[in-house]
Amino acid sequence: MTATPDALESEGRVVLDAGDIARALTRISHEIIERNKGAEDLLLLGLQTRGVPLARRIAAKVSEVEGTPVATGSLDVTMYRDDLRSHPTRTPHRTEVPGGGIDGKTVVLVDDVLYSGRTIRAALDALSDLGRPAVVRLAVLVDRGHRELPIRADHVGKNLPTARTERVRLHLVETDGEDEVRITES
């Protein structure tokens, strides 16, 4: 099948390929270890949905380097979103926190793309209902700018200046069969 030029254009351009993503996650893992001075009390909490496999990958890397297992979990913020009422009701995804809970832990929230910051605000609210971590940090694979709230990431895979009209599409092997970040015109 041959794609028309139009279709090609709507597919956008690849800004991170599988190798770039792997390197970015490796760097983030090392930054987390350095910042935390090891893997102690570390909990990598992935935001549903694509933050979850990213958190697992970072955890695997951290535990490989540090030689100790690193706890991971998932956090769904559907119920905490400030735009809950402007969309048809969505079914929430799993929130899974390891048995020890989050009290006193260094929680690193992991998300795919940081944009308005509203998801992270919702995540911070959700966290406070789950317990009281010692520290909360934020790691994202892509920061595309256009923040609407005073929120910033501690660990960024790639800063990607974008226009608001553009869309950033992240694909991961676990969810989409390939590792790739694309920018498309919406």
Place this chain on the structure above:
Amino acid sequence: MTRHLLSIDDVTAEDIGRLFETAAEMHDVQRREVKKLPALRGRTVINLFFEDSTRTRSSFEIAGKWLSADVINLSAKGSSTSKGESLRDTVLTVTAMGIDGLVIRHSASGAPGQVAGWLSQEDRSIPVINAGDGMHEHPTQALLDAYTLTRRFGSLEGRHIAIVGDLTHSRVFRSNVKSLTKLGASVTVVAPPTLMPSGVGDWSKEAGFATSYDLDAVLPEADAVMMLRVQRERMSGGYFPSAREYTVGYGLTRSRLALLRPGSPILHPGPMNRGLEISPEAADAVDQSLILDQVSAGVAVRMAVLYHLLAGEEAGA
């Protein structure tokens, strides 16, 4: 999902799947220290109960509160209904206060549907949830029963569930037959001839469930058994000669427990008449009685229902 939950007919198997997925998340919230989700913050739900209820009403109340809704309970006793106000006027009055959802229990079959109709005529269409209407339906009870069984079995596909008791007067049975068959279970309903609803034959053919008068024959074949409450007031109605006789024929007695496959779950919507339709040995059977699981599932499932009907965009419109 439809706007209201008046009957199990309002939900598809797919809707039920989504409700269960949501309920599983809500179930986790029950185990948390902070049992609150902000999803219905600023919304007001009225529980309008024209019939006595402890578990359903408190279950809806807790469900609403854990979703951060403001929940107000109104019962017919001590309200303007006892002063002679009509159902329509009561409903229009409370909705005029600007509420966002209505949970109704009424002794008249079809009352919640009637209320939903009045509200849309008045252009005040808010979600109406049926919390049990006469001998018609009790959809959230059926959903929580199916949810409890699904958690036990993984899936209801191909499972055989027996429902036993006063079927004629049971809204729980009517809703359960619909939801269980929708989820792929096969259902056999068991009752003495006097408590088998008239016309059940046609319905059972259409809906694909079986009927039986012989509990001892059904129990060994069942993957789970659901005992229904026998209302004491039926005893004077000539439906069966004595409580003792009912128990002998249709109670889940200690000796009948042995007929069940080992570990087959036992359900009861409550409140139980211990010694009448269910023996203490069955009600308290470790790992087998899911009666308290049903109660805790009730909160989670009602949270899921309130969330899906009230949280999204349509709810505000």
